[in-house]
Amino acid sequence: MKTLIRPALLLLLVLTIITGIIYPLLVTGIAQIVFPERANGSLIVKDGKTIGSELIGQSFDDPKYFWGRLSATGPFAYNAAASSGSNYGPTNPALFTAVQSRIDALRASDSSNTMPIPVDLVTASGSGLDPHISPAAAYYQASRIARVRGLEESEIRALIEKHIEGRQLGFLGEPRVNVLKLNLALDNLVKQ
Numbered sequence: 001m002k003t004l005i006r007p008a009l010l011l012l013l014v015l016t017i018i019t020g021i022i023y024p025l026l027v028t029g030i031a032q033i034v035f036p037e038r039a040n041g042s043l044i045v046k047d048g049k050t051i052g053s054e055l056i057g058q059s060f061d062d063p064k065y066f067w068g069r070l071s072a073t074g075p076f077a078y079n080a081a082a083s084s085g086s087n088y089g090p091t092n093p094a095l096f097t098a099v100q101s102r103i104d105a106l107r108a109s110d111s112s113n114t115m116p117i118p119v120d121l122v123t124a125s126g127s128g129l130d131p132h133i134s135p136a137a138a139y140y141q142a143s144r145i146a147r148v149r150g151l152e153e154s155e156i157r158a159l160i161e162k163h164i165e166g167r168q169l170g171f172l173g174e175p176r177v178n179v180l181k182l183n184l185a186l187d188n189l190v191k192q
Helices: 002-034 093-109 135-149 153-162 179-191
Strands: 043-046 049-053 176-178
Touching: 043 179, 049 179, 135 153, 135 176, 135 179, 153 179, 176 179
Parallel strands: none
Antiparallel strands: 043 049
8 A cells, every 4th residue: 555655645746846836837938928918918008007908898888988798797897806607598587687778778878879789789798708899889889979079970980990800810700899999099089
């Protein structure tokens, strides 16, 4: 029995050092050298202050800003420490209630908008942290933002067009717009 325990404990110690210390340090070091911005969370810094990340959505509910997807994280929206979806199935009344309340908020914020509401404006993503919306969701909000900010809708649409990110590697995913980046560009547009 002793002959089995000693090699097992030695192997446990060696593998713990390799997989628990050496490997993580090696991967972290390579990531810091090869793509340091991504390795550090793709943070967005404005005037020397970190205001968010390209990878985690933020809650915007002011009518002068683009609104992102709903967040199902708890205890507050876009809580990166509690990433999760709502897990509501299509027959769950709570899903219908959440979708209807968002539809009501969108209609109330721009009652003259008769365009169909894109689904990503009324549903949460699988992680509850999605920082992107579809171009259709951004265009849907253009008239509201133009009216509230006193700008031409064509200016808002041109800004959206500039911020559309294509498919990854040319074929993965769908075109999308990062809401935080778009809102920062919107603030810069107004300052000019």
